[in-house]
Amino acid sequence: xxxxxxxxxxxxxxxxxxxxxxxxxxxxxxxxxxxxxxxxxxxxxxxxxxxxxxxxxxxxxxxxxxxxxxxxxxxxxxxxxxxxxxxxxxxxxxxxxxxxxx
Numbered sequence: 001x002x003x004x005x006x007x008x009x010x011x012x013x014x015x016x017x018x019x020x021x022x023x024x025x026x027x028x029x030x031x032x033x034x035x036x037x038x039x040x041x042x043x044x045x046x047x048x049x050x051x052x053x054x055x056x057x058x059x060x061x062x063x064x065x066x067x068x069x070x071x072x073x074x075x076x077x078x079x080x081x082x083x084x085x086x087x088x089x090x091x092x093x094x095x096x097x098x099x100x101x102x
Contacts (some may be wrong), residue, residue, distance in 0.1 A: 037075065040075055041068050041071045041072045041073070041075065042059070042068070044067065044071065045058055045059045045064065067088070
């Protein structure tokens with residue numbers, strides 16, 4: 001019985017530590033951006049899972065990791081270009097290539 005009580009007390013302690021971290025994170029906007037970003041890059045695998053494929057196996061494979069990296073890169077670039085556009089800076093192809101070639 002003492003072994004079960006010990007495991008239960010350890011679990012409660014872990015839960016309380018995680019609860020403090022999650023309460024702090026819930027007020028951090030970067031935490032929510034991270035969750036949204038991870039949701040977006042995992043979306044293709046959720047669609048495949050709904051279609052009957054083993055989504056977790058696909059996501060952990062080399063091809064799945066490459067797809068996640070590419071989707072993440074595209075989302076990051078799109079968000080960066082949107083932020084640059086909102087600042088009033090030019091975001092056309094010619095303007096961007098001009099910045100890169102300097």
